Amino acid sequence: MRTSWADSVANSASENAASGSSGPRPTRATYIPPHLRNRPPSSDFLAPPPAAPSLGNDRVGYGGPAGGSRWGGGGGSASKLDSGRLGYGSGGRGGGGGWNNRIGGLERGREREVNPFDNDGDAEPAFDVQENTGINFDAYEDIPVETSGQNVPPPVNTFAEIDLGEAVNQNIRRCKYVKPTPVQRNAIPILLAGRDLMACAQTGSGKTAAFCFPIIAGIMREQYVQRPHGGRTVYPLALILSPTRELSCQIHDEAKKFAYQTGVKVVVVYGGAPINQQLRELERGVDVLVATPGRLVDLVERARVSLQMIRYLALDEADRMLDMGFEPQIRKVVEQMNMPPCGRRQTMLFSATFPKEIQRLASDFLSNYIFLAVGRVGSSTDLIVQRVEYVHETDKRSHLMDLLHAQRETEVNGKHSLTLVFVETKKGADSLEHWLYVNKFPATSIHGDRSQQEREMALRSFKSGKTPILVATDVAARGLDIPHVAHVVNFDLPNDIDDYVHRIGRTGRAGKTGLATAFFNENNLSLARPLADLMQESNQEVPAWLTRYASRVSFSGGKNRRSVGARFGGRDMRRDGSFNRGTDYYGGGNNSSGGYGVSAGYGGGYNPAVASAWD
């Protein structure tokens, strides 16, 4: 028997009331869940009209499933839970500016919410993510899953088991999600239980939904949080950061779908676009803010955004966000911009790869977190055929031309399948694009020196098939979900094997097989070993010459070593002995995959440099 979300809210509310809360007792009769409150009366959906909700004293708490309030985890007590829902606990509250009683959803309800499910027409024919992401559900049982940490909540098998609320459920149906993906099955219960999370999972594995659902559901429960209002500053409750503007837009588009008619407002801000429009959006209210770091910092410094009410922090592509270039900025946002410290917010980090050094940095932002690694559907790269060819620098262009001609033969329905060509530099991207243009190939390019308008146009043109060849720098390496990319060409190989993994992950999506071709030469010697290893681990044919190069560079430092089976993009560093000896971070019974041999076969291959990151 499955109770409705509204019921469970009402029930736990009365439980709370019964256990000593002195506030007015909400009763079932007066409770109207937020997602029903702001339905436009003329809505196509059957919904009761907004029945005169009582504004000021409508304090409905939420006990959370199975005692799973966020406040419960970190030594929170019942009273803390109480203060959490009635306002914001101590410490989160800043300047003495007045508090208003505005209920965001109601105010917002006056505006008509654009149906995000309607305008998916041109580029992506059907909003059928399950199909688009090509998740092979039959292969689910084989997905390796590794979890570690204390008291890991068990995974769920259906969306029904995790009651996210009727409004979200309806969006799940609109998305045509039938079953949660592996990362969702594992991450959602963890996040609903209020735990911090470090998760390794490929993009396209449904990880955006994995962190959006709990955030949205959490905000719906706590929509009554009173936020300070002072001038034009807005106080989002959740912050989602990503390393590129396009990825932020993509996350925003998805989050809008998940939040449709929930009353939870999602706004995206990023650089390169006029700030005024973004300011106007913010002024209309924001619960979930999706952002790139630079623009966010700008907005916080202008005091247009305050992070002091942030309860959920998500870093997508977290390993990139914490690498050398980004880390100071992220640290500034998280540690020096008034955001509640870890323990007082819920922090979730997602990435396809998680090098140990990055895990170490990340642990600064996390509190008693759970580590989750989910393998790709059907083992690491079954869907991607990887090829490496030895190509001298001077031969690359003519070699590419051969590949493109071959690709042309494979066109379907009069449409080219898409080819994504990665180069190392922005200059190289311009130059290669120009060369392709001269040679009558329908190509465009995307890189960080192009205007945002050009970048977005290039991406649209590529997605639509108008220019089925896209030359890109690493700006497009991560996270972007572009259906129908049949071929990824590593025209210039990256120096880091993780970048390679992210790049080839742009294909092998949409349930189709993908091809990844790499041009290798003397400039890529440092990649020989990790590339050969990776290919070996993912059952690819490794050319003999590459193996020879690999064995020649015997000692190539730690960074590029993949000390993990290719199934996962990472392994919990806390398991590697050098971390915090004495604390049992992975006591028995945590392995929620049910008997997947976690310790066997991992870490054995390379004798991973123990303690390297620590000493």
Add this chain to the structure above:
DNA sequence: AAAAAAG
């Protein structure tokens, strides 16, 4: 060394 991210 390069890429990304603020203008």
